[in-house]
Amino acid sequence: MMQELSMNILDVAENSVRAGASLVEITVDRQPVNDLMTITISDNGCGMSPEQLKKVSDPFYTTRTTRSVGLGIPFFRMAAELTGGKLEISSTQGVGTLIKASFVLSSIDLMPLGNINETIFVLIHGNPDMDFVFTHRLGGSELVLDTRSFRRILGDIPLNDPKVSSFIREFLDENTRELLQAQ
Amino acid sequence: MKTLAELQALRDDMKAQVGVRREGQYRMRVVVGMATCGIAAGARPVLAACTEELEKRKLTDVIVAQTGCIGICQYEPVVEVFDADGSKTTYVHVTPDKVPKIFAQHIVNGSPVVEYTIGANAK
Numbered sequence: 001m002m003q004e005l006s007m008n009i010l011d012v013a014e015n016s017v018r019a020g021a022s023l024v025e026i027t028v029d030r031q032p033v034n035d036l037m038t039i040t041i042s043d044n045g046c047g048m049s050p051e052q053l054k055k056v057s058d059p060f061y062t063t064r065t066t067r068s069v070g071l072g073i074p075f076f077r078m079a080a081e082l083t084g085g086k087l088e089i090s091s092t093q094g095v096g097t098l099i100k101a102s103f104v105l106s107s108i109d110l111m112p113l114g115n116i117n118e119t120i121f122v123l124i125h126g127n128p129d130m131d132f133v134f135t136h137r138l139g140g141s142e143l144v145l146d147t148r149s150f151r152r153i154l155g156d157i158p159l160n161d162p163k164v165s166s167f168i169r170e171f172l173d174e175n176t177r178e179l180l181q182a183q
Numbered sequence: 184m185k186t187l188a189e190l191q192a193l194r195d196d197m198k199a200q201v202g203v204r205r206e207g208q209y210r211m212r213v214v215v216g217m218a219t220c221g222i223a224a225g226a227r228p229v230l231a232a233c234t235e236e237l238e239k240r241k242l243t244d245v246i247v248a249q250t251g252c253i254g255i256c257q258y259e260p261v262v263e264v265f266d267a268d269g270s271k272t273t274y275v276h277v278t279p280d281k282v283p284k285i286f287a288q289h290i291v292n293g294s295p296v297v298e299y300t301i302g303a304n305a306k
Contacts, residue, residue, distance in 0.1 A: 125234050
């Protein structure tokens with residue numbers, strides 16, 4: 001079991017990496033007025049067949065060959081359902097996959113979101129040839145990081161260059177601080 | 184607020200420097216296992232700590248990358264270091280506080296930290 005929802009997000013987004021996606025969009029949308037947090041992860045990867053889609057929440061199903069259990073999606077589903085929320089997956093082969101999890105914010109069983117910025121940072125740094133769009137919405141304010149606009153500025157400088165890494169880290173942390181202060 | 188204008192300035196700064204790294208010229212590869220097993224055991228802060236070492240030490244000839252399940256889940260977080268000659272060192276049960284020593288002793292000075300390796304920890 002994961003200690004933070006942001007670790008579940010990293011784990012589920014790694015599936016998008018493995019699915020050969022070139023673009024992954026991650027949105028954390030917190031709406032205290034509605035007592036609701038929605039986390040969506042969508043990709044343009046290879047998608048799943050209807051048979052795979054049926055089995056994906058089964059912990060004893062996995063596509064990897066090193067172990068016969070796959071706990072990523074079951075963990076994430078459990079984290080959502082414990083709060084009274086739910087997890088929905090839709091997927092089309094050759095098009096991509098969309099995972100949407102909802103959480104009841106006031107639930108005592110809500111796992112902390114944790115270090116979501118580190119999750120995004122690690123995804124970008126570890127997959128410099130992929131694009132990520134991260135949106136963190138809190139009430140009516142939001143932070144957006146789109147690596148495509150970073151890439152346009154950087155040209156042939158890779159996203160995992162140490163100086164660029166530092167910038168991405170600061171971009172996330174500084175802008176998150178402002179997002180939280182805006183509340 | 185951090186803006187893209189600052190990224191533009193950073194880029195112009197970097198372009199002005201000579202000797203920008205080209206693909207495939209890494210002296211060493213540091214690979215962190217980032218499957219469910221690794222993440223649950225704490226691989227994420229370990230990878231972040233590795234990239235911080237790159238930034239701090241300005242190591243442009245070393246790459247920190249990630250991989251899936253290596254197959255030794257009970258030893259996660261696992262970090263593999265591939266030297267220029269292709270030899271591999273497997274570090275097990277890595278925590279962020281072990282990372283600076285791995286970088287100082289192994290990545291920079293070429294001498295593996297034996298006590299953190301799988302050989303010294305296998306049961």
